[in-house]
Amino acid sequence: MLESGSTEILTSTVRYQPPANIYVNVHVDMTRLWSQDSSTTPLVSIIRDNELQVIREYLKRLYSLSRVDPDVVNDLLSQPLILRRVLTLLVRIYEYMSNIGGGELRLDEDFHFEVSRWVDSEVDGWSYLQVKVVLLGGGVMWMAKRGIDRFALLKSLVSLASQVLPKEVRQEIVVVVE
Amino acid sequence: MSLFLKAFEPMSFYGLAVYIKDELLDKVPQELREAASRTCVSRAYYAAFLLLRDAILMLPIRNVELRRRVERTNVAHAIVAEVIRAVDANVGDYFVNLRRLRNRADYETHTSFSPDDVIYALKIAGEIISNSMTIASKVQEPVILSAWRRVQERRRMRRRGR
Numbered sequence: 392m393l394e395s396g397s398t399e400i401l402t403s404t405v406r407y408q409p410p411a412n413i414y415v416n417v418h419v420d421m422t423r424l425w426s427q428d429s430s431t432t433p434l435v436s437i438i439r440d441n442e443l444q445v446i447r448e449y450l451k452r453l454y455s456l457s458r459v460d461p462d463v464v465n466d467l468l469s470q471p472l473i474l475r476r477v478l479t480l481l482v483r484i485y486e487y488m489s490n491i492g493g494g495e496l497r498l499d500e501d502f503h504f505e506v507s508r509w510v511d512s513e514v515d516g517w518s519y520l521q522v523k524v525v526l527l528g529g530g531v532m533w534m535a536k537r538g539i540d541r542f543a544l545l546k547s548l549v550s551l552a553s554q555v556l557p558k559e560v561r562q563e564i565v566v567v568v569e
Numbered sequence: 570m571s572l573f574l575k576a577f578e579p580m581s582f583y584g585l586a587v588y589i590k591d592e593l594l595d596k597v598p599q600e601l602r603e604a605a606s607r608t609c610v611s612r613a614y615y616a617a618f619l620l621l622r623d624a625i626l627m628l629p630i631r632n633v634e635l636r637r638r639v640e641r642t643n644v645a646h647a648i649v650a651e652v653i654r655a656v657d658a659n660v661g662d663y664f665v666n667l668r669r670l671r672n673r674a675d676y677e678t679h680t681s682f683s684p685d686d687v688i689y690a691l692k693i694a695g696e697i698i699s700n701s702m703t704i705a706s707k708v709q710e711p712v713i714l715s716a717w718r719r720v721q722e723r724r725r726m727r728r729r730g731r
Contacts, residue, residue, distance in 0.1 A: 509665065512672045516724025517647040519665060541685070542692040549662045561658045562719075565665045 449474050456481050457504035463520065466508075473520070476560045477506060480522055483555050484548055488524075492533065501530030509565060519565040524548060526569065541568050579619035583694060586613040590687055606682040607674035613694035614671035617664065620698060621649050624705035625713060632710070635717055644720060651716035653697075656707045660700045667693045 446468065453459055453467075453474070467474040481504055488496050496502060503525050511517040526534065526541065534540065545568040552566045589609040597605050622645055630636045639645045646668065654661030670690045673680060 509669065510727075511647070511668065512676055514643050514647045516727040517644075517650075517720065518723060518727055540692075541689045542696075545663070545666060545693070546659075546696075549659045552662070553658050558658075562654055562661075566662050567666055567669065 446471055446474070449478055453478050453481070453506065456485060456498070457506050457522075460505070460507035463506055463508055466520070467506075473560060473563065476556055477520070477522060477564065480552055480555050480564070480566075481506070483551055484522070484524060487547065487551060491539070496530060496533060500527065501533060502526050509567070520563055521565045521567050522552075523567040523569060544568050575623065579616050579623065580698070581616075582612040582619070583616035583698060586610075586616065586691060586694070590691060594684065594687070603681055606684070606687050609687050610670050610674040610682065610690040613690050614667050617667060617694045617697040617701070618646060618649060620701050621653065621704065624701065625649065625652060625708060627705075628708065628710060628713070630710055630713060632714060635714060638717065639713070647720045647723075648713065648716050651719050652708055652713055653704055655712055655716055656704045657700065660697055660704060663693050663697050667697065 449471070450464070450468075456478075467477065484504070485498065488498075488502060492501070498504075505521075505523040505525060507521055507523065509519050509521040524544070526544075534544065545566070548566050548568060552564065553561060556564065586609045589605055589612075594602060594605055594609070622639060625639055625648075626636070630639070639648055650661065650664050650668065653664050667690060670686065670693070674682060674690075
């Protein structure tokens with residue numbers, strides 16, 4: 392059951408196990424984003440249980456598709472619109488990978504996804520939310536046999552992100568292929 | 570119009586990277602191959618970065634502090650990335666991917682670079698370079714100022730732990 396309170400997010404670093412209990416750190420910014428309303432209406436009149444349930448469902452779906460850095464979960468919960476967009480992008484990338492593979496490319500066997508934060512090693516504070524597609528052994532070989540290299544895949548996925556994400560969200564997210 | 574004289578053409582770094590890949594990688598002693606691969610990736614990044622940074626510096630930037638940041642500090646890498654992302658998000662992603670590869674090449678000694686990594690980096694750099702004129706033509710001082718503000722905002726958010 393979701394509780395709106397001020398405790399920290401309890402997450403698991405293990406894949407495919409969305410947390411049994413999610414304590415949502417709710418604050419005003421999130422309500423503004425959620426309701427797209429910049430007024431100062433009290434929190435309780437904006438946040439409804441079903442909206443928190445939707446957030447929980449988004450998170451469950453996100454965990455089912457990708458490895459998610461626990462630090463990023465906090466960011467995403469305070470920006471539910473970004474969370475929704477990240478999920479939409481992941482679903483579209485998953486569909487793309489399934490289509491080009493004709494069903495032969497399998498999540499977690501030939502490729503996997505990661506949602507994490509890229510932080511530059513030199514420039515202080517330079518970071519982006521990244522959606523990373525990691526090709527695994529079988530996936531690399533499958534692509535090589537069909538003449539699809541990492542760069543071709545990067546081009547396709549980057550274009551897909553620009554089609555799927557609105558401009559203001561697009562600038563916050565980087566698509567990475569490894 | 571600002572005067573920005575160049576004694577060195579950044580495209581030479583890309584030419585060198587391609588030369589290393591095509592002519593040297595198979596010929597250097599085995600123990601130097603990893604170093605040659607990493608040098609190749611690093612030079613490819615700097616070709617792309619310097620080409621775009623120099624294009625920005627050719628503009629009449631009235632904000633003296635901003636000009637100094639782009640010309641002389643390492644935050645220029647982040648500003649250039651944000652400028653590219655503002656103009657073309659796709660090329661912006663290529664730039665960050667290339668930056669990641671360059672950071673790995675220059676700093677991460679616990680991983681190795683495959684020939685495929687080198688090819689990947691060169692293709693990304695080539696794509697950025699082929700788009701650089703178009704990107705440069707769309708950049709004016711307000712775009713650079715906004716890019717710098719976004720860099721500063723991201724830094725503030727990181728320091729606040731978000």
